[in-house]
Amino acid sequence: VFGLIGEGAGVEFLEWRRSADLPDPVAVVENPDSAFDWQSRPDLVWAVLSGVTAWAVGRGTVEAWRSAWGPLIAAAEAGAPDVAGAAARTLAKARPAKATVPASARRFAPMLTAAGLMEAAA
Numbered sequence: 001v002f003g004l005i006g007e008g009a010g011v012e013f014l015e016w017r018r019s020a021d022l023p024d025p026v027a028v029v030e031n032p033d034s035a036f037d038w039q040s041r042p043d044l045v046w047a048v049l050s051g052v053t054a055w056a057v058g059r060g061t062v063e064a065w066r067s068a069w070g071p072l073i074a075a076a077e078a079g080a081p082d083v084a085g086a087a088a089r090t091l092a093k094a095r096p097a098k099a100t101v102p103a104s105a106r107r108f109a110p111m112l113t114a115a116g117l118m119e120a121a122a
Contacts, residue, residue, distance in 0.1 A: 025051040029064075032071040038078030045080045049087035057094040065096050069105040076107060085111050 002010040022044070028035040029052055036048050049071060056068035068091055076084035088108040092101070101108075 022047055022051065025055040028052055028071050029055065029067050032074035036071075038075045038080055042080060042083055045075055045083045046086075049075060049083060050090075053087050053091050053094075056091060060096060062096050062099040065091070065094070065099050066102055069102050073104055073107070084108075 001013055004010075005013065023035050025048070028048060036045075038045060052068050052071045056064045059065075069088075072084045072088050072091065075081075075087075085108060088105070089111065092108075095101075
């Protein structure tokens with residue numbers, strides 16, 4: 001690597017490779033409770049939830065959108081409700097037509113209502 005891009009960039013690249021250990025968003029959606037340690041560093045939790053949210057929004061389906069709530073709930077229950085709440089707001093903004101928030105995600109209702117993303121009665 002050093003011979004191709006130089007020592008400084010090579011060191012940065014190798015460090016990036018060493019620490020590029022985030023799970024696949026699909027694996028996290030499929031198994032939110034064991035695919036990631038939600039009690040790890042908040043920046044890692046943010047990165048994983050951002051990946052899950054981006055995956056769901058990119059798919060654009062009601063099923064993907066509803067399943068993306070699972071990791072947010074797991075993160076909130078594991079002690080990262082602030083990070084999960086920020087991801088919930090992003091996910092709520094991208095709600096497909098006719099999609100409803102899963103009952104298990106109702107814990108985010110006050111925040112989503114205050115942000116104007118959910119009706120108070122919903």
